[in-house]
Amino acid sequence: MSAAVAADAVAPDNAEQPTRRGQELLLLCFAWVLGSLALANVGWATQDGLPARFWTALAVLAGAGLVAHAAVRALAPYAEPVMLPTAYLLNYLGLVMIYRLDVAAARRAEENGSPAPTPEVIGQLTWTVLGVLLLAAVLLIVRDHRKLQRYTYISLIVGVALLLLPLVPGLGTTINGARLWISVGPFSFQPGELAKIALAIFLAGYLVTHRESLAIVRRKVLGVSLPRGRDLGPLLGAWLLALAIMAFETDLGTAAIFFGMFVAMVYVATQRRGWLVLGAFLLVVGGLLANLLYGHVRTRVQIWLDPFEFANDQGYQIVQSLYGLANGGLLGTGWGQGYPQLVPFASSDFILSAFGEELGLTGIFAVLLFYAILVQRGLRTAVACRDVFGRLLATGLAFVFALQVFIVAGGVTKLIPLTGLTTPFLSAGGSALIANWIMVALLLRISDITRRPDPVIQSPDQALTQVVRL
Amino acid sequence: MTRSIIRLAGVLAVLLIALLANLTYIQWFKADDYRTATGNSRAILEEYSRERGPILVGREAVAESVETDGELKYLRQYPQGELYAPATGFYSQVYGATGIEKAENKVLSGVDDRLLFDRLQQLFAGRDPQGGAVTLTLDAAAQQAAFSGLAGRPGAVAALNPRTGEILALAQSPSFDPNLLSSHRSKQIRDYYTQLTDDPSEPLLNRPLAAVDPPGSVFKVVVAAAALESGRFTPQTVIPGPRTYTLPGTDTQLNNASRTECGPGGKVTLTEALVVSCNTAFAWLADQLGDDAVRAQAERFGFGTSFDVPMPAAAGRYPDNPDPAQTALTGIGQFEVRASALNMAQVAAAVAQNGSVMDPYLVKEISSPDLQVLDTTTPSTFGQAMSPQHAEELTSMMVQTVERGTASGGAIPGVRVAGKTGTAETGNSADTVWFISFAPAENPQVAVAVVLQGAGGSGGSLSAPIARSVMEAVLN
Numbered sequence: 001m002s003a004a005v006a007a008d009a010v011a012p013d014n015a016e017q018p019t020r021r022g023q024e025l026l027l028l029c030f031a032w033v034l035g036s037l038a039l040a041n042v043g044w045a046t047q048d049g050l051p052a053r054f055w056t057a058l059a060v061l062a063g064a065g066l067v068a069h070a071a072v073r074a075l076a077p078y079a080e081p082v083m084l085p086t087a088y089l090l091n092y093l094g095l096v097m098i099y100r101l102d103v104a105a106a107r108r109a110e111e112n113g114s115p116a117p118t119p120e121v122i123g124q125l126t127w128t129v130l131g132v133l134l135l136a137a138v139l140l141i142v143r144d145h146r147k148l149q150r151y152t153y154i155s156l157i158v159g160v161a162l163l164l165l166p167l168v169p170g171l172g173t174t175i176n177g178a179r180l181w182i183s184v185g186p187f188s189f190q191p192g193e194l195a196k197i198a199l200a201i202f203l204a205g206y207l208v209t210h211r212e213s214l215a216i217v218r219r220k221v222l223g224v225s226l227p228r229g230r231d232l233g234p235l236l237g238a239w240l241l242a243l244a245i246m247a248f249e250t251d252l253g254t255a256a257i258f259f260g261m262f263v264a265m266v267y268v269a270t271q272r273r274g275w276l277v278l279g280a281f282l283l284v285v286g287g288l289l290a291n292l293l294y295g296h297v298r299t300r301v302q303i304w305l306d307p308f309e310f311a312n313d314q315g316y317q318i319v320q321s322l323y324g325l326a327n328g329g330l331l332g333t334g335w336g337q338g339y340p341q342l343v344p345f346a347s348s349d350f351i352l353s354a355f356g357e358e359l360g361l362t363g364i365f366a367v368l369l370f371y372a373i374l375v376q377r378g379l380r381t382a383v384a385c386r387d388v389f390g391r392l393l394a395t396g397l398a399f400v401f402a403l404q405v406f407i408v409a410g411g412v413t414k415l416i417p418l419t420g421l422t423t424p425f426l427s428a429g430g431s432a433l434i435a436n437w438i439m440v441a442l443l444l445r446i447s448d449i450t451r452r453p454d455p456v457i458q459s460p461d462q463a464l465t466q467v468v469r470l
Numbered sequence: 471m472t473r474s475i476i477r478l479a480g481v482l483a484v485l486l487i488a489l490l491a492n493l494t495y496i497q498w499f500k501a502d503d504y505r506t507a508t509g510n511s512r513a514i515l516e517e518y519s520r521e522r523g524p525i526l527v528g529r530e531a532v533a534e535s536v537e538t539d540g541e542l543k544y545l546r547q548y549p550q551g552e553l554y555a556p557a558t559g560f561y562s563q564v565y566g567a568t569g570i571e572k573a574e575n576k577v578l579s580g581v582d583d584r585l586l587f588d589r590l591q592q593l594f595a596g597r598d599p600q601g602g603a604v605t606l607t608l609d610a611a612a613q614q615a616a617f618s619g620l621a622g623r624p625g626a627v628a629a630l631n632p633r634t635g636e637i638l639a640l641a642q643s644p645s646f647d648p649n650l651l652s653s654h655r656s657k658q659i660r661d662y663y664t665q666l667t668d669d670p671s672e673p674l675l676n677r678p679l680a681a682v683d684p685p686g687s688v689f690k691v692v693v694a695a696a697a698l699e700s701g702r703f704t705p706q707t708v709i710p711g712p713r714t715y716t717l718p719g720t721d722t723q724l725n726n727a728s729r730t731e732c733g734p735g736g737k738v739t740l741t742e743a744l745v746v747s748c749n750t751a752f753a754w755l756a757d758q759l760g761d762d763a764v765r766a767q768a769e770r771f772g773f774g775t776s777f778d779v780p781m782p783a784a785a786g787r788y789p790d791n792p793d794p795a796q797t798a799l800t801g802i803g804q805f806e807v808r809a810s811a812l813n814m815a816q817v818a819a820a821v822a823q824n825g826s827v828m829d830p831y832l833v834k835e836i837s838s839p840d841l842q843v844l845d846t847t848t849p850s851t852f853g854q855a856m857s858p859q860h861a862e863e864l865t866s867m868m869v870q871t872v873e874r875g876t877a878s879g880g881a882i883p884g885v886r887v888a889g890k891t892g893t894a895e896t897g898n899s900a901d902t903v904w905f906i907s908f909a910p911a912e913n914p915q916v917a918v919a920v921v922l923q924g925a926g927g928s929g930g931s932l933s934a935p936i937a938r939s940v941m942e943a944v945l946n
Contacts, residue, residue: 111654111655112655264478267474267478268471268474268475268478269471271471271473271474308507311509312509322496322504323504323505323507323510323512324512325493325496325497325501325504326496326497326500326501326502326503326504326505327501327504327505327512327516328497329497329498329501330497330498339511339512339515342511342512342515356493356497360497361493361494361497361498364493364497365490365493368486368489368490368493372486375479375482376479379475379478379479379482382475383472383475383476388471391471391475395475395478399478399482402482402485406482406485406486406489409489410485410488410489410492413489413492413493413496414492414496415488415489415492
């Protein structure tokens with residue numbers, strides 16, 4: 001009796017913990033059916049029949065889902081069961097929308113008599129498969145997320161290097177005014193997407209060891225506890241890094257993501273609201289500075305304030321996005337029946353407005369709630385996690401998803417100034433997609449470790465029980 | 471640490487709510503504003519996705535939507551583009567719509583209230599919405615005669631049914647091809663539009679409705695009507711018709727076209743003055759009547775009023791405050807008198823219809839997509855320009871003008887035609903020549919006005935044959 005009580009106290013849900021892999025498979029099947037129906041719907045709406053190679057696409061995606069599921073079942077059996085199906089569903093819906101935009105592009109080319117454009121969906125499907133394989137690889141290589149803590153400073157170097165890579169002459173490429181890509185032969189890649197992960201690992205590791213000193217309160221200003229001056233170093237470093245990204249790579253969105261992730265993780269690590277206040281202050285100062293120093297930032301702000309004044313040039317995109325959302329209304333035009341292709345970059349930066357147009361307010365609410373589920377599961381993983389490193393890493397990763405969705409969705413709906421960022425899992429773009437899958441893999445790993453019965457604290461009795469169970 | 475993560479989640483929840491609220495604002499509260507915003511090409515694309523109703527002349531479509539495989543589901547086609555362009559206008563995704571395409575857009579696009587029942591039917595039957603049909607008052611034969619008659623020379627023809635005000639012909643030259651403006655290729659549309667706007671002959675101008683020119687001698691009909699209505703003159707009244715007339719208060723001499731006296735001893739009856747188109751007599755007459763009387767008469771014929779036919783037509787103009795010399799010049803349709811082909815066709819129609827002026831109109835009826843008539847335009851009277859007796863007298867004068875005077879080019883064997891020629895100096899280019907007429911004089915079925923801008927020559931030789939062929943087309 002007393003032994004049982006002791007065991008409960010140490011590992012409250014030990015051994016009884018269900019793996020929930022069945023639930024995950026069921027949800028994955030549901031996501032697959034939903035995505036497949038959407039794909040069929042696009043076909044019927046645009047060409048009165050199923051899309052070309054419809055069954056092949058279904059098979060490939062079913063395969064991808066099964067591989068992901070098998071990898072989790074084998075390598076992270078206790079992982080949280082909702083995250084993977086949610087990510088999978090978003091990825092599938094993104095593919096369907098990209099396919100739908102391909103159809104529109106092909107049709108337009110045909111009407112203008114120009115050569116048929118390369119369909120984006122093929123590339124995106126390839127990246128999806130690659131993303132799922134990377135998910136499996138991460139689960140295979142990272143058997144315990146706590147081991148990542150060893151690579152804290154290597155992660156910093158890797159992360160900064162990845163960020164700076166596009167600036168290397170001959171390697172970096174400027175696309176649409178932002179120097180975020182590197183080109184090797186026919187491939188272009190956005191290393192900043194992977195840098196997010198590396199820097200999250202670094203920050204988690206760094207904060208594990210430094211959070212005590214960062215939490216020390218030196219003075220209070222207006223009731224807010226402010227950190228010591230000498231502890232401000234890292235925060236200022238991150239701020240300067242963000243400003244540098246804006247200056248040299250002219251990318252507002254990535255800068256905001258890094259700085260936001262940094263502030264959020266420092267706040268969670270120290271539990272001092274002073275960091276949030278300082279972060280917000282630096283964000284405002286940075287924003288004002290950027291508005292003052294950089295023409296492209298100023299333009300963005302002006303467009304944000306009154307896009308209709310620039311409706312035919314720089315504001316065209318956002319105005320078309322708003323028209324598209326309005327056209328969608330409450331229930332949307334239906335798959336394949338709106339005009340999302342009128343928004344430039346509909347398949348990447350503006351894919352959310354495509355959803356808003358064709359699936360309506362209802363559909364875009366659903367998509368945003370899928371993200372909310374993903375983020376909530378990520379944060380719940382952080383709360384449940386028993387080690388500080390895991391908590392911070394999970395928080396950072398979940399927060400990056402959330403912030404990125406907010407910045408993109410807010411941008412295309414004129415809530416905040418527009419910044420070029422991809423929508424996680426939905427947008428066309430390989431680097432972002434595989435980075436997102438790696439992030440989900442890490443979250444799955446953390447939740448698996450968290451919920452896994454801990455063999456270390458097991459008494460021989462329980463070990464015996466376990467053998468019987470197996 | 472848990473607490474700060476939960477707080478962070480709270481912050482994110484606030485951001486999510488901001489997003490959802492903003493989306494609701496855009497997609498629900500603001501949606502209608504955005505949908506109807508100018509420059510929202512989705513509205514046009516949406517319109518192109520519906521089957522727009524046809525514009526009909528008789529049973530024949532002069533504008534119709536045909537299905538395509540493209541992004542825009544329907545293509546607007548005009549089987550006889552240039553012929554009907556002044557009536558149909560164009561329907562362009564780049565430049566919007568003009569003509570009937572614009573004026574009757576609600577019916578054609580199917581949102582008119584009269585089509586409500588059909589819309590509901592379509593909704594319940596799950597069919598794609600379809601626009602209603604607009605049938606024009608145009609007479610295909612008369613329209614063809616008018617367009618062929620112009621033969622590419624700059625000019626316009628308007629023909630009316632004097633009884634109803636129905637527009638039977640509305641032709642112009644040069645015209646344009648609405649097919650090229652209503653296509654789906656925006657580059658083609660832009661190129662063609664630029665070509666049209668760069669053309670000094672202004673093909674996009676709606677000549678019969680909107681181009682106003684000095685009417686010259688055809689305005690003498692208005693002055694003659696004013697003279698009869700004044701009570702001081704009858705067709706037999708003898709008035710001066712000398713070789714030259716000195717404009718009151720000036721030394722300027724006005725000549726007759728013939729450079730001779732209009733009658734023996736420089737005297738002439740009112741009838742004879744019209745028959746030979748005596749300039750000196752009508753200048754004197756206008757001076758005698760005064761500008762107020764002539765203006766009032768012109769306005770009773772519809773001058774000064776812009777009729778919506780349903781597209782707005784230009785109002786004929788009579789100068790506000792001419793001095794006596796200028797007033798004398800208005801007597802021969804010069805100085806600042808301006809009229810469109812439609813304005814002058816209305817004058818002819820009013821004389822034909824016992825002095826009563828009808829509101830001109832181009833839309834005979836509108837029908838549901840399955841061509842059931844939903845609404846027929848009822849003719850309406852604008853007013854009485856002159857007494858029936860004076861109209862009869864003026865008709866007789868105009869008949870004589872055709873039978874033995876300057877308007878003989880409008881004569882049709884076996885039909886009594888009433889007509890009047892006009893040659894107006896425009897100051898810069900060659901003269902603009904006119905012809906107005908109606909037939910048969912005893913039972914008028916058609917009134918027509920022809921104007922050839924800067925054609926030179928005289929009204930009788932160039933414009934009369936066009937008017938004659940239009941009248942013949944209606945009478946046969």
